[in-house]
Amino acid sequence: MDQPEPTAPRGTLIDGVIETVRRRIASRSLTPGAKLPSVRAFARSAGVSTSTVVEAYERLAAEGAIRSRPGSGFYVESALAPLSLSDLGPRLDREVDPFWISRQSLEAEPGVLTPGCGWLPPSWMPEAGLRRALRTLARGEAESLTDYGPPLGFAPLRRLLSRRFADHGVEAPPDQIVLAESGTQAIDLLCRFLLEPGDTVLLDDPCYFNFHALLRAHRAKIVGVPYGPNGPDLERFAEACREHRPRLYMTNSAIHNPTGASLSPVVAHRLLKIAEEADLTIVEDDIFADLGDPSAPCLAAFDGLSRVVQVGSFSKTLSASVRCGYIAAPADWIEDLVDLRIATSFGGGRLSAELLHALLKDGGYRRHVEALRVRLAEATGETARRLKAVGVVPWIEPRAGMFLWCRLPEGVDASETARRALTEDVVLAPGDAFSLSRTAGGFMRFNVAQSGDPRLYDVLGRAMQAA
Amino acid sequence: MDQPEPTAPRGTLIDGVIETVRRRIASRSLTPGAKLPSVRAFARSAGVSTSTVVEAYERLAAEGAIRSRPGSGFYVESALAPLSLSDLGPRLDREVDPFWISRQSLEAEPGVLTPGCGWLPPSWMPEAGLRRALRTLARGEAESLTDYGPPLGFAPLRRLLSRRFADHGVEAPPDQIVLAESGTQAIDLLCRFLLEPGDTVLLDDPCYFNFHALLRAHRAKIVGVPYGPNGPDLERFAEACREHRPRLYMTNSAIHNPTGASLSPVVAHRLLKIAEEADLTIVEDDIFADLGDPSAPCLAAFDGLSRVVQVGSFSKTLSASVRCGYIAAPADWIEDLVDLRIATSFGGGRLSAELLHALLKDGGYRRHVEALRVRLAEATGETARRLKAVGVVPWIEPRAGMFLWCRLPEGVDASETARRALTEDVVLAPGDAFSLSRTAGGFMRFNVAQSGDPRLYDVLGRAMQAA
Numbered sequence: 001m002d003q004p005e006p007t008a009p010r011g012t013l014i015d016g017v018i019e020t021v022r023r024r025i026a027s028r029s030l031t032p033g034a035k036l037p038s039v040r041a042f043a044r045s046a047g048v049s050t051s052t053v054v055e056a057y058e059r060l061a062a063e064g065a066i067r068s069r070p071g072s073g074f075y076v077e078s079a080l081a082p083l084s085l086s087d088l089g090p091r092l093d094r095e096v097d098p099f100w101i102s103r104q105s106l107e108a109e110p111g112v113l114t115p116g117c118g119w120l121p122p123s124w125m126p127e128a129g130l131r132r133a134l135r136t137l138a139r140g141e142a143e144s145l146t147d148y149g150p151p152l153g154f155a156p157l158r159r160l161l162s163r164r165f166a167d168h169g170v171e172a173p174p175d176q177i178v179l180a181e182s183g184t185q186a187i188d189l190l191c192r193f194l195l196e197p198g199d200t201v202l203l204d205d206p207c208y209f210n211f212h213a214l215l216r217a218h219r220a221k222i223v224g225v226p227y228g229p230n231g232p233d234l235e236r237f238a239e240a241c242r243e244h245r246p247r248l249y250m251t252n253s254a255i256h257n258p259t260g261a262s263l264s265p266v267v268a269h270r271l272l273k274i275a276e277e278a279d280l281t282i283v284e285d286d287i288f289a290d291l292g293d294p295s296a297p298c299l300a301a302f303d304g305l306s307r308v309v310q311v312g313s314f315s316k317t318l319s320a321s322v323r324c325g326y327i328a329a330p331a332d333w334i335e336d337l338v339d340l341r342i343a344t345s346f347g348g349g350r351l352s353a354e355l356l357h358a359l360l361k362d363g364g365y366r367r368h369v370e371a372l373r374v375r376l377a378e379a380t381g382e383t384a385r386r387l388k389a390v391g392v393v394p395w396i397e398p399r400a401g402m403f404l405w406c407r408l409p410e411g412v413d414a415s416e417t418a419r420r421a422l423t424e425d426v427v428l429a430p431g432d433a434f435s436l437s438r439t440a441g442g443f444m445r446f447n448v449a450q451s452g453d454p455r456l457y458d459v460l461g462r463a464m465q466a467a
Numbered sequence: 468m469d470q471p472e473p474t475a476p477r478g479t480l481i482d483g484v485i486e487t488v489r490r491r492i493a494s495r496s497l498t499p500g501a502k503l504p505s506v507r508a509f510a511r512s513a514g515v516s517t518s519t520v521v522e523a524y525e526r527l528a529a530e531g532a533i534r535s536r537p538g539s540g541f542y543v544e545s546a547l548a549p550l551s552l553s554d555l556g557p558r559l560d561r562e563v564d565p566f567w568i569s570r571q572s573l574e575a576e577p578g579v580l581t582p583g584c585g586w587l588p589p590s591w592m593p594e595a596g597l598r599r600a601l602r603t604l605a606r607g608e609a610e611s612l613t614d615y616g617p618p619l620g621f622a623p624l625r626r627l628l629s630r631r632f633a634d635h636g637v638e639a640p641p642d643q644i645v646l647a648e649s650g651t652q653a654i655d656l657l658c659r660f661l662l663e664p665g666d667t668v669l670l671d672d673p674c675y676f677n678f679h680a681l682l683r684a685h686r687a688k689i690v691g692v693p694y695g696p697n698g699p700d701l702e703r704f705a706e707a708c709r710e711h712r713p714r715l716y717m718t719n720s721a722i723h724n725p726t727g728a729s730l731s732p733v734v735a736h737r738l739l740k741i742a743e744e745a746d747l748t749i750v751e752d753d754i755f756a757d758l759g760d761p762s763a764p765c766l767a768a769f770d771g772l773s774r775v776v777q778v779g780s781f782s783k784t785l786s787a788s789v790r791c792g793y794i795a796a797p798a799d800w801i802e803d804l805v806d807l808r809i810a811t812s813f814g815g816g817r818l819s820a821e822l823l824h825a826l827l828k829d830g831g832y833r834r835h836v837e838a839l840r841v842r843l844a845e846a847t848g849e850t851a852r853r854l855k856a857v858g859v860v861p862w863i864e865p866r867a868g869m870f871l872w873c874r875l876p877e878g879v880d881a882s883e884t885a886r887r888a889l890t891e892d893v894v895l896a897p898g899d900a901f902s903l904s905r906t907a908g909g910f911m912r913f914n915v916a917q918s919g920d921p922r923l924y925d926v927l928g929r930a931m932q933a934a
Contacts (some may be wrong), residue, residue, distance in 0.1 A: 012589070033663050147787055148575070151570055210813065323818075343677060
């Protein structure tokens with residue numbers, strides 16, 4: 001706590017106390033509803049008189065920052081200030097707020113180009129298969145249409161997922177798989193299960209921007225580790241483990257968002273060793289894995305679901321409208337995970353799970369993702385070529401996936417470029433939205449499946465020039 | 468803190484310190500990861516020597532309850548103890564665990580009778596309408612099948628909900644309505660938005676058992692208020708407001724779960740006055756409202772969405788398999804609520820929302836719920852008659868809904884009865900699962916739509932006799 005000069009005039013001393021309290025509220029060392037130190041205790045520790053503290057508290061109460069409870073003391077006001085995620089961290093520029101890209105992408109009207117969004121356009125999705133699955137369900141059992149699902153989720157889908165895990169080298173029996181409402185909700189459930197407020201979580205820098213938002217909602221402390229072309233910087237990773245004693249590390253390994261990089265086997269192996277020494281749990285969000293090489297390494301395969309828990313969904317390959325995610329976790333977590341899921345979302349999304357199962361079981365899925373991989377590889381080459389023509393250079397040539405993480409020309413600010421492009425109906429994904437350290441101001445993520453329209457490159461070129 | 472006798476032998480003093488720390492961890496006044504008082508501070512406050520505290524801390528560290536961080540002090544262990552809901556409150560008997568009824572109902576195999584469950588059987592749901600809606604969607608736009616929904620949720624459904632709210636006297640424009648994955652998830656989102664860990668929430672006693680589980684997941688302190696035939700006991704409610712300064716009150720007003728009672732207008736009015744004085748926010752879960760009189764009073768109608776936020780879903784009247792809930796909230800909450808929803812579950816359930824919209828817009832819904840009300844009224848009379856024949860007496864004759872809250876014959880324990888009935892494939896809902904004070908051991912909730920099979924009354928009679 002900053003200690004005001006005891007020799008300063010009384011007005012300054014009062015302001016000093018007010019400022020100190022405000023700072024402690026802003027930094028959440030005093031959380032809403034918390035009791036402030038007693039007048040006497042504060043006066044003693046700050047080296048000022050009790051009347052100075054009384055006056056400071058009363059002014060803070062008058063402006064609504066704290067509240068007096070007769071006979072009990074002063075409390076940080078909370079009733080009028082519901083939790084706002086934007087208050088939980090430093091106030092970011094609206095351009096690179098973690099929600100900027102989500103909101104702009106989700107709100108985009110027809111005609112708006114969305115190379116900044118993180119999913120495939122409808123024309124890339126298996127529309128005919130989805131229509132077929134809906135018609136199948138329309139003829140199905142009444143229970144499928146009306147009733148809650150079982151606690152772990154629709155069993156045939158969990159059996160199918162178990163076989164898919166086996167194909168990727170992960171031994172996850174169906175009763176170690178829990179369905180969730182979506183991939184995001186699966187991660188959220190794990191955070192609830194594993195984190196206490198104030199726990200530290202390691203994230204890649206850059207990483208998927210929504211990890212930041214999600215972890216702030218859990219009041220976690222986030223520590224970033226620089227991400228390179230083969231995975232996180234291991235020296236910095238080990239250092240962060242020693243220094244911050246994190247509870248969790250959250251990452252995408254098969255295809256990294258936003259960089260498109262893949263974890264190399266040697267990095268995966270060393271990472272797990274460090275995690276073991278630090279007693280660190282890893283949440284591996286493998287939501288893009290099906291777009292990559294099926295034999296690409298994932299941490300869960302190396303580790304065997306002891307320290308690594310894997311999460312996924314089909315929102316990137318089948319449908320984002322049909323919500324369903326899943327978790328493969330250690331056997332002794334399952335009971336408590338399911339209790340927590342029932343408490344917070346009750347009976348699972350049976351219709352969605354049955355729809356996905358109908359789509360997945362007919363073998364068309366494998367052909368669909370193979371076709372997607374070919375189409376994405378072509379679009380990646382084409383998009384890289386066109387971006388280079390306007391001076392935007394991919395950081396790496398990714399082996400798979402939908403993302404190109406690119407460096408803008410020297411001196412061009414990505415956030416400002418994105419803001420300008422938005423006025424011309426193009427939603428871009430500026431680098432700093434993905435970067436905790438905000439060191440990616442010269443980078444931008446492009447979704448190659450959403451970058452086919454030539455108008456993008458005109459708008460981008462103009463916006464960069466203006467920025 | 469209990470203060471050990473300073474004159475006791477040193478071994479006893481050490482045990483006293485150990486016991487004190489254990490109790491503070493168990494009661495969560497010391498939460499996992501929290502720093503323990505310094506050895507010196509503890510010794511001073513407990514009136515023992517520092518060497519006594521050092522020895523106590525070291526024994527606690529050896530047994531894994533706390534952990535020493537060199538140079539920093541002692542911390543409550545957390546890495547090895549993932550959050551388990553059952554650890555958050557007093558360990559309840561498995562029979563009356565808040566999850567007991569959910570788990571047994573959700574897991575019930577065909578042939579098991581579930582008079583204890585909280586929803587209608589498939590044969591009561593609008594199966595033909597659901598099949599028709601699925602076929603409509605199968606012919607719909609590709610975006611509906613594949614893409615994320617907008618941040619607030621599918622706009623035509625929000626417009627329809629806004630008109631429904633108006634019919635119930637609640638003015639909620641579409642942009643004050645946010646869709647969620649389910650009614651439970653809607654409440655969960657509000658808890659995240661409104662509660663800090665340690666905040667106090669008022670609940671009816673008895674109330675829907677999952678409120679207990681949900682609030683424990685939010686680490687809220689729960690205070691129960693006795694619920695009578697016309698609503699909560701207002702004197703006790705006001706007293707609880709004065710004494711505990713709660714942040715929230717969570718209730719069902721139109722048809723109360725589990726009692727089937729309805730809030731009377733005069734109680735509603737007085738309740739809102741008390742809430743206003745206490746600056747209390749009310750979450751009104753009106754999930755059963757459509758089963759009752761459309762003109763029945765609800766708190767949101769009296770209050771106009773300033774202090775009352777209303778939550779609902781169609782899981783009780785259309786489908787529990789198609790997950791979709793909604794929140795009507797004050798206008799200035801919406802931006803932050805939506806950010807929080809994106810952070811924790813991303814892009815909403817578009818397919819579910821469009822399916823429900825297709826079902827709701829054709830006018831068949833009104834006829835369906837009217838038919839449901841008639842059928843439920845008949846089943847209520849019939850179930851009450853058959854229950855009375857085995858000595859089980861309804862607490863009130865509810866005006867609407869699916870629940871009969873009943874008193875068992877003198878001396879019969881509901882939890883023991885439920886445990887015995889389960890061995891004969893009947894899932895019952897023992898009263899204490901709904902009661903924070905566990906004063907409903909002689910009560911049981913019956914779902915009249917799930918109580919048509921004569922076998923229930925045989926099994927119930929036998930189980931009560933044995934219990």
